Amino acid sequence: MIEFFVQPFIDFEFMRRALAGCLALALGATPVGVFLLLRRMSLMGDAMSHAILPGAALGYLAFGLSLGAMTVGGIVAGLVVVLAAGVVTRASVLKEDASIATFYLLSLAAGVMIVSLRGNNLDLLHVLFGSVLGLDDHSLLLIAAIASLTVPALAVLLRPLTLECFDPAFLRGVSRLSPVAHYGFLILVVFNLVAGFHALGTLMAVGIMILPAAAARIWTRSLGALLACAVGIAFASAVAGLLLSFHADVPAGPAIVLMCGLAYLVSLLLAPGGLLAGRLPVRKHLES
């Protein structure tokens, strides 16, 4: 038992690094995912993750497989898309989802073209799918630093962001913090996607954000419980995914996201109000 669950982490440094990286992602990226879900922007997180590709690719084109260049490139590209989409949303008839979609499609096409101009398919695979089992010191520090920035930033933004999700018109009426909450949050999304893309790649970075959040939402009724539950599910899925990858010799990134997905499907089935509960006999109702 211990052999199966603990020994891989004791024996192999790359497993410990992967574990640390996933813990940081669960603490930072997953709470951001919870707010993406609550803001009904789940799919936009996905779009944003594609938007950071050309930045990372340009960094790669200029400096080779350099962590710093690809990170800075990814963050810049993500912020440009967020701001451009924000401007378009305010200045045109297009809604936010449409304006983000247009920019991310442009961005993704540019990214794939840049990557294929130089470099081989292996590099493209690295950018698209990450390398959670190959995290070096710098990548790990970067992921940890972004998580360390995200948690206090979310704590500061918590009240305005909650109101911005729940009742934006009211927030606009009583304070000027609405744009601060909106853009502050989108910046956090970009940073955490960049952190996630080093471990899981641009395609699956959103997986550890949205899937645990969706699973936790089914079980919980308060925001605090939702955040705690989502972080727990994310970390447990990451551990399970790493072990699956180790013992079954499958790629780690997809294994982690699949485990998050499994947690979601099980929640969907078992949770109160889930698919199974609808088939059970109705419980006795209360007096009032």
Place this chain on the structure above:
Amino acid sequence: MLRFDNLTLGYDRHPAVHHLSADIPAGSLLAVVGPNGAGKSTLLKGIAGELRPLGGQILVDPAARATLAYLPQRGDLDQAFPISVFDMVAMGLWREIGPFGKLRHSHLHRIEAALAAVGLSAFARRAVGSLSGGQLQRARFARLILQDAALILLDEPFAALDARTVEDLTATLLQWQREGRTILTVVHDFDHVRRHFPTCLLLAREAVACGPTAEVLTEPLLARARQLSEAFDEQAAVCRREDEEHS
């Protein structure tokens, strides 16, 4: 307290409120009535500062402007959000506690009192998503109570509510008036207006009449309001009224 000076509000140059001038003294309980499309909601939006006038101006007492409370017709409140009724109502204290302030004991008592005032004490711990339409409107009123505003704008607060709820929320309105607050409410039910609102603004893009309710809600004036609101011309010419006034 509140003055409209030759005010024109609208969308894409088409006026929804046209050359409105009126003076609303502090402590008024004013019903804003008129046919659909008469500019009632637009007027409230304008006062709340969500819409820039196309002409003229809105003069609001600066102290009242700072605490203004506005209840839009269709709040874009997300009822699926995991939040309790208590927390939602507590948001009414935003201007006092801001994004970081702590809820003190006095605040907690005021939240409980506000919930009790709208008859939602038993629902404090329930999720907002479990409230019915009328209960949600009561919760929005409780939040308004906590906002402690000198000027309160309500856009059709009684739409689709049962008689009992309308009565309870009207009592809250009358209580606000006794406390010296100024209240503008869009209402459609003329009987309700006659019973509870001392003053009334009849709007059909232009002000048809403004004054004591009994003098405003008369059949000739209402007929004139209906007539005025019927024409909305896509090809309308540029309004020259201002130029004429200046010459």
